[in-house]
Amino acid sequence: AFIVGTFCGTLTGALGAFAILHSSFWLFCGATFLGGLYGAVAQSYRFAAADGASVAFRPKAVSWVMAGGVFAGVLGPQLVQWTMDIWPPYLFAFSFVMQALVALVAMAVLSGVDAPKPAAADLHGGRPLLEIAKQPRFIAAALCGVIAYPMMNLVMTSAPLAMKMCGLTVSDSNFGIQWHIVAMYGPSFFTGSLIARFGAPRIVALGLALEAVAAMIGLSGITAPHFWATLFVLGVGWNFAFVGASALVLETHRPQERNKVQAFNDFLVFGMMAIGSFSSGQLLAHYGWNAVNWVVFPPVLLGLAVLSLASFARRRAKLRALEEIPDPSI
Template sequence: MTTTVYKNSTRRNVGLLAACQALLFTNNSTLIAINGLVGLSLAPYAALATLPVTCWVLGGAAATMPASFHMKRVGRQRGLTTGTFFGIVGALICAAAIWLQNFWLVCLGTFVWGTYNAYGQYYRFAAADIASPDFRATAISLVLAGGLVGGILGPTASRVTVGLVGPKFMGAYLVLILFALATMIILRFIRIPTPSAAERSSSGRPLREIAAQPRFIVAVLSAAIGYGVMNFLMTSTPIAMQVCGHPYGAAAFVISSHVVAMFAPSFVTGRLIRAIGVLPLMFVGAALNLVCIGIALAGVAVANFWWSLVLLGVGWNFLYIGATTLLTETYRPEERAKAQGLNDQSIFIVMAISSFTSGMTVTAAGWARVNLLALPLVAAIAATIVWYGWRSRARKAAAA
């Protein structure tokens, strides 16, 4: 009876966290869809058009570690609710910036919004915290599956609300507030135990010792580089397709298919981890990324772009969920704040670099060079996973 109640409570919480993830990704997709255009219309120089997007990523990078430690003190529910507050404030600043036609205020608003995104990255860890070991991978993957809803609703919301009220784009920013408020309401129904006094007061092992574990290194490198490569190729694709003479509709279809491929596998990724193991699935993810690069280098037809981006999305899913699951095996409860914080901060830093360099690389060097630059990074991930798998098997054999 107790086990059944626990399972039902866990699944209920995971479902609510997935809804929060869906709203977060809806907001982020809307923000990404309009920020470049807002930057282009307000920036003093065209070269600064993507600065609002970069500020969004930098805001997330700056807030990731403080957000993790804040939740260690006050618990997941209160901490995640605080994150939605930053989302509301950031959207209000952006809406005011549109009203005032102030580019730098837009950058400030997206930087503040980045704090909301930083807190939101912990939805998957909140699910891992409450799940039993055999359900943990599934819980993480189901929460991330919420991104599929966001990937569909976000672009639609941006199109419908762009001229809803006031100057162009102001309505889109105001709708972000409604989604953040909805998230705040959902979070009130989530029941996640607050950290114990012992967990709050104890810091556990030094971060250097935690980060020196081979398993931790594999998890962080796979998540950060996998995310960076995905972002690098994804953000370059629309520009590359335009240069190759493909219509905007084709590029939009390729990107939307990519987003579906990123999150749709989440419904089965957890089961695959239980069936074949986390390291084999991560290797499959890296292998799919290698195939993606091969297809991209083979030609510039729409079909090449489509297959490449779909495989990139599935590969990212396997790598990201696998790496997150692997990371949860590297720390004790009192150490989760700094371990999770370092992991996500690493991801944000790599994302910032890939976002900043992707556009310049594809315009200056071409689509083929973009993929050739990604190739050794993906190969390094695959080699690291193989090395750690071999090392783990050797240790188990020696212990036996």
């Protein structure tokens, strides 16, 4: 499955370059659709690593896999910067060729990974998905993921366009996106340890709060440093919220339920992200950069409220369980 995904990534680069060279918008849309398939598979790496880890190490496993994005943050924008003008006047055409080559490298790495095929007993059984999805813990985890990722994506995809509208350069945008991606994945080196120490709900809450802070920075000015600070804080907030929410999901299912629960969670998160991506351009074009930032606040407040309620319900359930334990002295 992972190698098929990287093959889609290779097709993305090849088809994207071809579309640019032939000025075909719809072919370019097809290329980005294949890029979405590549991204969907890549998002499953974190759960694959967690499934092969002990219960105590799972948050760190998710975190370490996400830390690989630091290299993307450094190399990705630089590859674009170095290659976007190689085939004038076809801006970015050669950048897509490089993207195809990077996907081939990923395919070569994945071909050496030993991920045993799950036993037939692990693919069936367990509770119905609806029963699992009704758990307050799962609702909070899924909702926080649904809020953290789409809100980050909404602001991130709008920022380069807003920077251009404000008279800033492509280099300014590349610099901002580069540090945004570093901020998205850099904290992963210690996010797992923070989750192990303070618990996933607190880290998720911190991440959502930071996304709100990023929106406040975005509302405070339209200079390049304002955009850069917005994107950087937004990336750190996304990391805490998304990694923490992923760790929460792992607490809501049994081993034989993992495939359907993880897939359902990602369907919710990335389905909403797709809606956010379509909305960001329209929102920016019709209402401006400030409106994009104002949209962040209501979902973040909703996520914090649901997370608090789920944590309160969990504490009450633990207290009831303790009260039901008979006193050994009686």
